[in-house]
């Protein structure tokens with residue numbers, strides 16, 4: 001999951017034009033500059049390859065751009081707009097993409113939020129946890145809850 005981050009970015013290359021001037025994919029005019037940018041198999045003026053959101057010149061920001069839904073974006077805006085994993089089921093705040101998360105069924109949690117919601121016990125990999133009414137519970141609290149409801153399974 002984390003490793004996928006790299007493949008989202010598209011490399012920009014700063015190249016020197018050969019004898020035949022290339023058309024800019026941004027403004028459709030010929031590129032007569034000393035350098036031009038090559039990205040997405042197209043050529044661009046350095047001024048024309050801009051983030052659709054913040055208008056920053058992508059060639060200055062770095063060598064990677066991001067695209068989604070026909071938008072060309074800088075990394076910051078891409079992450080802001082699309083780089084979200086979901087809302088943490090415990091604190092309901094957004095979880096940025098590429099952050100480590102815990103998952104339980106359809107829920108995602110911040111690592112820090114993934115704890116028993118009654119006693120705050122943290123879980124390690126392999127620990128048993130239970131999901132009840134969308135609350136994470138440790139085994140003790142889960143069984144106690146069942147007991148109170150009067151249908152505790154007669155195990156152990």
Ligand SMILES: [Zn+2]
Nearest residue numbers: 024027045048
């Ligand atoms: Zn242009």
Ligand SMILES: [Zn+2]
Nearest residue numbers: 051054074077
């Ligand atoms: Zn931007």
Ligand SMILES: [Zn+2]
Nearest residue numbers: 088091110113
């Ligand atoms: Zn959280």
Ligand SMILES: [Zn+2]
Nearest residue numbers: 116119138141
């Ligand atoms: Zn607990």
